Amino acid sequence: MRRFCLAFALSLSTLPLAWSPPARAQVSDAERAAARDLFKQGDELQRAGKFAEALDKFQRAEQVIHAPTNVLRIAECQAAMGRLVEAAESYRQVTRWQLAAGSPPAFQSAIDQAKGELAQVEPRVPKVLVQVTPPPPQGSQPQLVIDGATVPFALVGEQIPLDPGEHKLQATAAGQASPEVTVNLKERETKNVALQLQPVPGGGAVVAPPPAGGGTPPPPPPPYGSNAMPPGTPPPPPPVVMEGAPEAVRPRSNLGILIGAHLGAVAPAGRIAAPDGNMHDLNNVSAGGIGVGIDGGLRFARRWYVGVSYDHDAFSPTTTNPQLTSAQSHSDTFGLDFAFIVNPDRVSFYGTLGLQTRIYTLSANVNSNVNSQTYTSGELLAGVGIWIPIGHWFRLLPELTGGFGSFGVPDSLGGSNATNGLGDAGHAFFTLGLVGYYNIDL
Numbered sequence: 001m002r003r004f005c006l007a008f009a010l011s012l013s014t015l016p017l018a019w020s021p022p023a024r025a026q027v028s029d030a031e032r033a034a035a036r037d038l039f040k041q042g043d044e045l046q047r048a049g050k051f052a053e054a055l056d057k058f059q060r061a062e063q064v065i066h067a068p069t070n071v072l073r074i075a076e077c078q079a080a081m082g083r084l085v086e087a088a089e090s091y092r093q094v095t096r097w098q099l100a101a102g103s104p105p106a107f108q109s110a111i112d113q114a115k116g117e118l119a120q121v122e123p124r125v126p127k128v129l130v131q132v133t134p135p136p137p138q139g140s141q142p143q144l145v146i147d148g149a150t151v152p153f154a155l156v157g158e159q160i161p162l163d164p165g166e167h168k169l170q171a172t173a174a175g176q177a178s179p180e181v182t183v184n185l186k187e188r189e190t191k192n193v194a195l196q197l198q199p200v201p202g203g204g205a206v207v208a209p210p211p212a213g214g215g216t217p218p219p220p221p222p223p224y225g226s227n228a229m230p231p232g233t234p235p236p237p238p239p240v241v242m243e244g245a246p247e248a249v250r251p252r253s254n255l256g257i258l259i260g261a262h263l264g265a266v267a268p269a270g271r272i273a274a275p276d277g278n279m280h281d282l283n284n285v286s287a288g289g290i291g292v293g294i295d296g297g298l299r300f301a302r303r304w305y306v307g308v309s310y311d312h313d314a315f316s317p318t319t320t321n322p323q324l325t326s327a328q329s330h331s332d333t334f335g336l337d338f339a340f341i342v343n344p345d346r347v348s349f350y351g352t353l354g355l356q357t358r359i360y361t362l363s364a365n366v367n368s369n370v371n372s373q374t375y376t377s378g379e380l381l382a383g384v385g386i387w388i389p390i391g392h393w394f395r396l397l398p399e400l401t402g403g404f405g406s407f408g409v410p411d412s413l414g415g416s417n418a419t420n421g422l423g424d425a426g427h428a429f430f431t432l433g434l435v436g437y438y439n440i441d442l
Helices: 002-013 029-047 051-064 068-079 085-096 103-124
Strands: 127-133 143-147 149-151 159-160 164-171 181-185 191-194 256-273 279-281 284-301 305-315 324-339 349-365 367-388 394-407 424-439
Touching: 029 051, 029 068, 029 085, 029 159, 051 068, 068 085, 068 103, 068 159, 085 103, 085 159, 127 164, 127 181, 256 305, 256 394, 284 324, 284 424, 305 349, 324 367, 349 394, 367 424
Parallel strands: 127 191
Antiparallel strands: 127 159, 143 149, 143 164, 164 181, 256 279, 256 284, 256 424, 284 305, 305 324, 324 349, 349 367, 367 394, 394 424
């Protein structure tokens, strides 16, 4: 299949922009339902990483219903399979699509998404730059052959896009041929290939060797970019344009609602003015604890999220000061979170920043008297995690976050006119947790 990728892409580039809808044909309800089912099967296979099988389903759906949503998924599967030349061309076909008035909003979303993904795929396509020496003589009908497909000799000296992997190149002319050269290309790589023409023994034309065991040799490969079909081959049926967007035939949503809950282990750090009137390390009055909370927000522009959260952290009792015994503490946090998801539909990186308010309560027995203080602090929230989609409706997020701020000294302990050397001290609360989201695409 790889040998035809280059021919496929360049032959398409020689055609006029044919992505305005063709003549409309009636699509029956049964055909529409079948296309919807094919798309749904393809979506499930793509999410499971079975890209070859998914590609077949999307191509079948496209043959029934001509839609940019189908071609977008075809491009994604081709890219995932390493067929980058075909993928880039499929993406271009979507970006060139001319939508008719009244087309479903899903079609415009597919076009917008294709533009973004094309910008990521195009730089990945490797290229070769072929030089042929000596120049073939006039009238010798030189040819460049890549993976068995004839390429216009005019491309010699120009960068030629190819898929990643191994490719075989050779140049021929009347009575001359270069040795076949094998080149292995990696993504984003451009390699120079030198082909040297040499006289062919006997001076005859270069022909393909006969097949093993005798018989008629195969015909020469068609000219590069040729759309020639064997005689008698019927033309493919024209595609049809769907007049309404089936529920399953839509691009991945750019907008959604996430509702979730989380559980994690919390560890405090920093210093605090304790009820005994002295500064203490936070982890000496609040040992590690457990935090629970709820989250909810809006995913927009596909990769961005804004939401609110509430956390309740309960810390284990601890103290290292003999005058400060039975210290117990907890905190409540209200936050506004902003996050970026690299790819909402794949396992990917998740980063968040936010602002939150923490209300921290510390109760301790000071010289046999119970004393309780409440501290309030604004905090900067920062975190990283791994975004894990599970089916269509659920998302898991293992995440490490930190809340950074400073508790002031309560008025009862001196306030802004602190005694005993008290003053504001920085603190941090680190949480290693797991968030579970229920996802609703809009």
